[in-house]
Amino acid sequence: MQDLLRRYGPGLTGLICLLVAFWLVMLVIVPNVTLFEQSFRPYLPVVDIGGPKDTYSFRNYLKVLDGATETSLFGIAFSVPVHVKTFFQTIWYSMVVTVVCFALAYPLAYYMAKVVRPRTVPTLLLLLFVPLWVSEVLRAFAWWIILAFKGPLNVLLQGLGLIEDPIRWTNMGYTGVMVGLVYTYVLFMIFPIYNAVSSLDTNQIEAADDLGASWWRIHWRIVLPHAKPGIASGAVMVFMLSAGSLLVPSILGSTTSQWFTQTIDQWFKDALDWNTASAYAFLLLLLCTVFVSVAMKVFKVKLSDIAK
Amino acid sequence: MSAGIDLEGVCCDFGSFRAVDNANVSIRPGEFFSFLGPSGCGKTTILRMISGFIDPTQGAIKIGGKDMKGQRPNQRPTALIFQNLALFPLMPIWENISFGLEVRGVDKATRRKKAEDLLKLVDLPGAADKMVSQLSGGQKQRVAIARALAVEPAVMLLDEPLSALDLKLRQHMRAELRAIQKRTGVTFIYITHDQGEALAMSDRVGVMSQGRIQQVADPRDIYNNPVNGFVASFVGENNIFEGTAGAASEGLARFDTAHGAFRARLAPDAAGKPVKLYVRPEHTVLTATAASENSVPVTVSEVSFEGAFISVHSVSDHGQTITAEIRNDGSATVPQVGSKLHASFEAARAALLPDANVRG
Numbered sequence: 313m314q315d316l317l318r319r320y321g322p323g324l325t326g327l328i329c330l331l332v333a334f335w336l337v338m339l340v341i342v343p344n345v346t347l348f349e350q351s352f353r354p355y356l357p358v359v360d361i362g363g364p365k366d367t368y369s370f371r372n373y374l375k376v377l378d379g380a381t382e383t384s385l386f387g388i389a390f391s392v393p394v395h396v397k398t399f400f401q402t403i404w405y406s407m408v409v410t411v412v413c414f415a416l417a418y419p420l421a422y423y424m425a426k427v428v429r430p431r432t433v434p435t436l437l438l439l440l441f442v443p444l445w446v447s448e449v450l451r452a453f454a455w456w457i458i459l460a461f462k463g464p465l466n467v468l469l470q471g472l473g474l475i476e477d478p479i480r481w482t483n484m485g486y487t488g489v490m491v492g493l494v495y496t497y498v499l500f501m502i503f504p505i506y507n508a509v510s511s512l513d514t515n516q517i518e519a520a521d522d523l524g525a526s527w528w529r530i531h532w533r534i535v536l537p538h539a540k541p542g543i544a545s546g547a548v549m550v551f552m553l554s555a556g557s558l559l560v561p562s563i564l565g566s567t568t569s570q571w572f573t574q575t576i577d578q579w580f581k582d583a584l585d586w587n588t589a590s591a592y593a594f595l596l597l598l599l600c601t602v603f604v605s606v607a608m609k610v611f612k613v614k615l616s617d618i619a620k
Numbered sequence: 621m622s623a624g625i626d627l628e629g630v631c632c633d634f635g636s637f638r639a640v641d642n643a644n645v646s647i648r649p650g651e652f653f654s655f656l657g658p659s660g661c662g663k664t665t666i667l668r669m670i671s672g673f674i675d676p677t678q679g680a681i682k683i684g685g686k687d688m689k690g691q692r693p694n695q696r697p698t699a700l701i702f703q704n705l706a707l708f709p710l711m712p713i714w715e716n717i718s719f720g721l722e723v724r725g726v727d728k729a730t731r732r733k734k735a736e737d738l739l740k741l742v743d744l745p746g747a748a749d750k751m752v753s754q755l756s757g758g759q760k761q762r763v764a765i766a767r768a769l770a771v772e773p774a775v776m777l778l779d780e781p782l783s784a785l786d787l788k789l790r791q792h793m794r795a796e797l798r799a800i801q802k803r804t805g806v807t808f809i810y811i812t813h814d815q816g817e818a819l820a821m822s823d824r825v826g827v828m829s830q831g832r833i834q835q836v837a838d839p840r841d842i843y844n845n846p847v848n849g850f851v852a853s854f855v856g857e858n859n860i861f862e863g864t865a866g867a868a869s870e871g872l873a874r875f876d877t878a879h880g881a882f883r884a885r886l887a888p889d890a891a892g893k894p895v896k897l898y899v900r901p902e903h904t905v906l907t908a909t910a911a912s913e914n915s916v917p918v919t920v921s922e923v924s925f926e927g928a929f930i931s932v933h934s935v936s937d938h939g940q941t942i943t944a945e946i947r948n949d950g951s952a953t954v955p956q957v958g959s960k961l962h963a964s965f966e967a968a969r970a971a972l973l974p975d976a977n978v979r980g
Contacts (some may be wrong), residue, residue, distance in 0.1 A: 515706035522671060523720035523771055524694040533719070537710045 351590035372591035417501035425509035488564035501546035508542025541617035623684030623774035630679035657828035699768035714748035720771035850976030884970035911964035
């Protein structure tokens with residue numbers, strides 16, 4: 313603070329602090345606190361707000377347990393509340409997205425960090441960044457076109473003779489959502505891993521090679537352990553962003569796919585019940601955080617490792 | 621167990637730059653061999669070619685008589701110790717040491733035992749469960765040696781492994797390395813730019829400059845009978861005189877300089893080439909009266925006390941600096957700055973040497 317004052321003078325320092333405070337209070341804290349408070353109150357007609365019926369309770373949160381639906385897993389049929397099912401599907405498919413992103417990102421990040429000549433890296437980074445300049449909506453719609461029944465992908469696959477009849481990609485459960493989410497968030501996996509692998513001393517790879525290690529053992533024992541914090545931070549980002557994405561599931565979802573954020577959206581916009589919607593939103597945030605914390609425990613990653 | 625190494629006409633090009641040019645050397649099994657040279661002379665490139673990280677552009681590398689062409693680093697009977705050691709920081713010491721055995725599918729108990737045996741060999745018992753970051757520089761050095769020895773290599777390659785250590789530790793590790801080499805009988809190939817290190821440890825030294833091996837000989841020969849000016853000046857100090865060589869008889873030749881005519885040994889293959897006269901400061905004496913030959917009148921300009929010897933710098937009438945070293949054995953009289961003396965040297969102690977052997 314003293315340093316800031318000396319460097320910029322009282323006027324500018326005051327302005328900076330004010331802007332930061334405004335951003336933090338007005339754009340982060342107040343909206344979230346408001347929604348949090350709302351989430352414990354019932355959805356009432358305007359005349360009843362503030363009246364005797366307007367009391368705090370967990371009723372909005374417990375609504376996820378309503379409305380049982382028949383479902384089956386590994387051939388075992390059981391009954392589960394429909395929103396709970398949606399929640400677990402969201403978590404499961406977000407995990408799939410995270411794993412697919414890792415499978416794509418790790419080889420690419422390793423290639424950029426250790427294989428390719430350093431001079432070519434800026435070009436590769438640029439090529440990776442270019443799609444990010446296009447808005448997320450456009451990118452989702454682009455995939456919608458690519459995956460369409462008479463779209464380029466089916467034409468290509470038919471042309472190559474790999475398939476006979478066109479496939480309804482966007483009507484195959486979560487396929488479209490998976491493709492869209494992986495495409496949108498894979499960069500959040502590539503960059504942390506790239507950073508982590510770059511910081512590995514190449515001599516260590518050569519030393520392992522010299523001691524007789526095969527390429528997979530070099531990766532398993534040397535590169536992967538070193539890149540673990542990067543992988544963890546990439547995985548957390550991709551998972552949280554995927555689970556919280558509304559746009560991609562809305563555009564690329566099929567008739568049989570439902571994302572938890574879509575359920576929240578329906579409470580907001582279709583039911584106009586902001587109270588329940590807020591409760592669901594905080595439920596998603598809380599449970600995802602718990603899930604990530606458990607996953608980090610399992611993989612023995614500390615929060616301070618990720619922060620690096 | 622240990623194997624010899626033959627480099628036969630080995631060249632290595634990086635684009636248009638020739639890093640190693642026509643290297644021919646035969647390293648004997650069980651030998652401690654050093655490549656000595658300034659940075660950029662190609663010594664590290666030679667080491668990386670032997671270990672298999674770089675392929676020679678031309679020529680053959682044979683280990684134990686077997687051509688290594690197309691053999692990956694993990695297929696060669698060599699173990700490399702990196703300049704920065706490249707220990708694995710995320711593994712405890714014993715896993716570091718036994719990594720090469722883990723690769724070979726040795727079971728855990730055997731690996732652990734072997735790691736502890738090797739830690740004893742390198743004089744570091746009880747460190748098995750520590751992490752790399754808990755060790756000092758010298759201890760890391762020992763772990764790196766143990767890790768390389770664990771795979772029972774026929775040849776150990778060391779890339780300036782002592783350069784990061786402080787002076788005292790470096791001197792201690794020199795002796796230690798030498799002892800480990802004698803104990804294990806493995807061929808050691810050592811890369812260094814430190815002449816003291818190379819001379820003190822090696823059975824033989826190969827001096828390199830600009831990609832070429834200038835001379836291969838035992839340390840005494842390198843110091844006493846350098847084949848050219850580069851070797852003479854890279855290994856030790858010299859007083860150098862320029863001039864032209866005349867006729868030679870019985871190995872001694874006349875050499876005409878600005879200071880008059882000298883007589884000195886002419887290197888065997890130097891006849892007809894431009895040469896300079898090299899004489900070591902410890903072979904240069906300062907006397908009150910002129911000697912019968914090879915004598916130059918000088919004025920003492922600076923006396924520096926080095927401990928074991930005293931270094932006397934003087935300037936000739938032609939402005940050339942001549943240095944003489946006097947052993948500090950208590951009986952020596954140290955000349956005063958400004959005194960007028962005569963610097964001289966024996967003809968047999970001075971050598972007429974051509975410049976370095978370079979391309980083109």
